[in-house]
Amino acid sequence: DLLFNALDNNVQIDLIPIPDKSFRTLIHEFLGLYPWVLDGQDLLLGVGTDKIASINQQMFLPSYMMVHFARANLMSDNHITPLVKQTNILLEFETDTPDVGPFSPSLYIWILFLIIIALSIYELRIRRQSFTFINRLLFLFTGLIGLLICYLWFFTKHGVTNTNLNLLWALPTNLILALSSRRFWNTLIIRSLMYFSLGSILLVFCFSLFSIQNFPHIVYPILLIMLVRYIQIIYHNKPQHKDI
Numbered sequence: 001d002l003l004f005n006a007l008d009n010n011v012q013i014d015l016i017p018i019p020d021k022s023f024r025t026l027i028h029e030f031l032g033l034y035p036w037v038l039d040g041q042d043l044l045l046g047v048g049t050d051k052i053a054s055i056n057q058q059m060f061l062p063s064y065m066m067v068h069f070a071r072a073n074l075m076s077d078n079h080i081t082p083l084v085k086q087t088n089i090l091l092e093f094e095t096d097t098p099d100v101g102p103f104s105p106s107l108y109i110w111i112l113f114l115i116i117i118a119l120s121i122y123e124l125r126i127r128r129q130s131f132t133f134i135n136r137l138l139f140l141f142t143g144l145i146g147l148l149i150c151y152l153w154f155f156t157k158h159g160v161t162n163t164n165l166n167l168l169w170a171l172p173t174n175l176i177l178a179l180s181s182r183r184f185w186n187t188l189i190i191r192s193l194m195y196f197s198l199g200s201i202l203l204v205f206c207f208s209l210f211s212i213q214n215f216p217h218i219v220y221p222i223l224l225i226m227l228v229r230y231i232q233i234i235y236h237n238k239p240q241h242k243d244i
Helices: 004-006 023-029 035-044 062-070 105-127 132-154 175-181 188-209 221-238
Strands: 012-013 072-076 079-082
Touching: 023 035, 035 105, 062 072, 079 105, 105 221, 132 175, 132 221, 175 188, 188 221
Parallel strands: none
Antiparallel strands: 012 072, 072 079
């Protein structure tokens, strides 16, 4: 931007056909070998990151700026001069492939989902009550993520973290469920909160279906885990039940 302003916007970039890429897609190109970082960052980036980036916007990445500048010309007094005279490699490094291990983050979460399903069936058929510590850990984990999303959305100037629909499942109100006594889980307020949370999770599936926001792969098993646990808690805390 500074360069274009200094040159009175007389820079013309050769607009060869390029595929449309969102900001999120551009970031993924550089984090594909770091799945934990990739999924963690995707959790914190909002709807704006899924917008298609223009040529100028692609140049927030230095490698794309290099490519586009190499195809740019300076227009002055009907003369066309290449913006970049020559390209020199100053430092050259060997690229090390990081050891990401045999499993991706989403695979770990899917395995956890299968464990939760098995425990939920055991609770329903044999134990006849919920494992409260599992629910509290789930609510604490999602509630803390929700607080972080709220902080980045409302209390920082990172525009790309605004309007983050991950807040629909990572509800900060889950901390109330995590910290409240289980004898209050059968109260109208807490039950209403659980139904609200259940509806919010279903909204995430709808927004994902219509591609309103690109959710990381780890979100889907987490959503299914939460659906199972919410339904389990609601079932075990029906008014006619004395236990949970």
